Amino acid sequence: MENKKEMRNWLNEFNLTHPFVIAGPCSAETEEQVLKIAHELKDSDVSVFRAGIWKPRTRPGGFEGVGEIGLKWLKKAKEQTGLLMGTEVANAAHVKLALEYDIDVLWIGARTTVNPFAMQEIADALAGTKKIVLVKNPVNPDLSLWLGGVERLYNAGIEKLGVIHRGFSTYEKTKYRNIPEWQIAIELQNKFPDLPLIIDPSHITGDRNMILEVTQEALDLNYDGMIIETHYDPDNAWSDAAQQVTPTALKQIFIDLKVRKVDDMSDEFTQKMKKLRTNIDILDENLLDLLGKRMKVADEIGQVKKDANVAVLQNNRWNEILGKMILEGEKKGLTEEFVLKMFKAIHQESIGHQEKVLNA
Numbered sequence: 001m002e003n004k005k006e007m008r009n010w011l012n013e014f015n016l017t018h019p020f021v022i023a024g025p026c027s028a029e030t031e032e033q034v035l036k037i038a039h040e041l042k043d044s045d046v047s048v049f050r051a052g053i054w055k056p057r058t059r060p061g062g063f064e065g066v067g068e069i070g071l072k073w074l075k076k077a078k079e080q081t082g083l084l085m086g087t088e089v090a091n092a093a094h095v096k097l098a099l100e101y102d103i104d105v106l107w108i109g110a111r112t113t114v115n116p117f118a119m120q121e122i123a124d125a126l127a128g129t130k131k132i133v134l135v136k137n138p139v140n141p142d143l144s145l146w147l148g149g150v151e152r153l154y155n156a157g158i159e160k161l162g163v164i165h166r167g168f169s170t171y172e173k174t175k176y177r178n179i180p181e182w183q184i185a186i187e188l189q190n191k192f193p194d195l196p197l198i199i200d201p202s203h204i205t206g207d208r209n210m211i212l213e214v215t216q217e218a219l220d221l222n223y224d225g226m227i228i229e230t231h232y233d234p235d236n237a238w239s240d241a242a243q244q245v246t247p248t249a250l251k252q253i254f255i256d257l258k259v260r261k262v263d264d265m266s267d268e269f270t271q272k273m274k275k276l277r278t279n280i281d282i283l284d285e286n287l288l289d290l291l292g293k294r295m296k297v298a299d300e301i302g303q304v305k306k307d308a309n310v311a312v313l314q315n316n317r318w319n320e321i322l323g324k325m326i327l328e329g330e331k332k333g334l335t336e337e338f339v340l341k342m343f344k345a346i347h348q349e350s351i352g353h354q355e356k357v358l359n360a
């Protein structure tokens, strides 16, 4: 997929002086609920009203969406408020209905992006559409799978494309519902700077108290917009209650968010940055130099172990190093999480080096 300029054009057409916003309930519940929330969101920074009509639930028995009737409510909400309407589609039948009811923004959910057959079916059903189509990241942290979904749509002649970053599933419990793994979205943004990138802090956090913080983090990384679940009575929402905010809270988030410039062309900024970046470049080179030296020692260790016919991994020694490094790291302002990740990576590389010597 080339980095086509027209991808960004749809966003520019909104002529916004602030990030692009999609907001509305996780699910359409009743006609009254849809209309009430849409009215509370009109005349704000919101451009698109969202509501799930078909809800993929992890376990059976949950609320699976109201279906086609909800599309009638969205149509009415559009007529009454002028907001564009957006919903999730997961198969060709959904696409057909959404187009029939003139839905403006269609997004592909995380559980659908993982499945190339489903993605292709949706791309075929949408072929040549002028609607805006947004692809959520797959539930697993796989950039190719995410891009593959976008490519299938692009190849079907859909030009108004964008991506939504909603975080990734983990087995371990973390403070997030779905961990952000920011580096994956950043890599995507670097590869395709003209593909609008939207943050979904609702599904990343699963917690309305963390929405502002995660959205700010995304804006600091130059994201183009946000999709935020909004309900007038979040606690009694039929799905995703803990993460929805009220329209009033959403408007406060708009006030609190700091939108930063992408760049600054002033001499002062350029010079300060140049100096600091030179410094960083030197330090990075030193880091690589040190790591290279460390691996040479690992090679020697490998030789000694080989001569004595000793196994590569000695757990005691490894745990000792880790404990010491976490304490040392803390003194230097490094988080335990980072020190652990870094040393696991170094250790992995070191084992690779020793293996090579042992089995040479």
Ligand code: PEP
Binding pocket: 026, 052, 056, 088, 108, 109, 110, 111, 136, 166, 203
């Ligand atoms: C949603 O947006 O309501 C939704 C189901 O999201 P995801 O596909 O990210 O789980």
Ligand code: MN
Binding pocket: 026, 027, 229, 239, 240
């Ligand atoms: Mn939801």
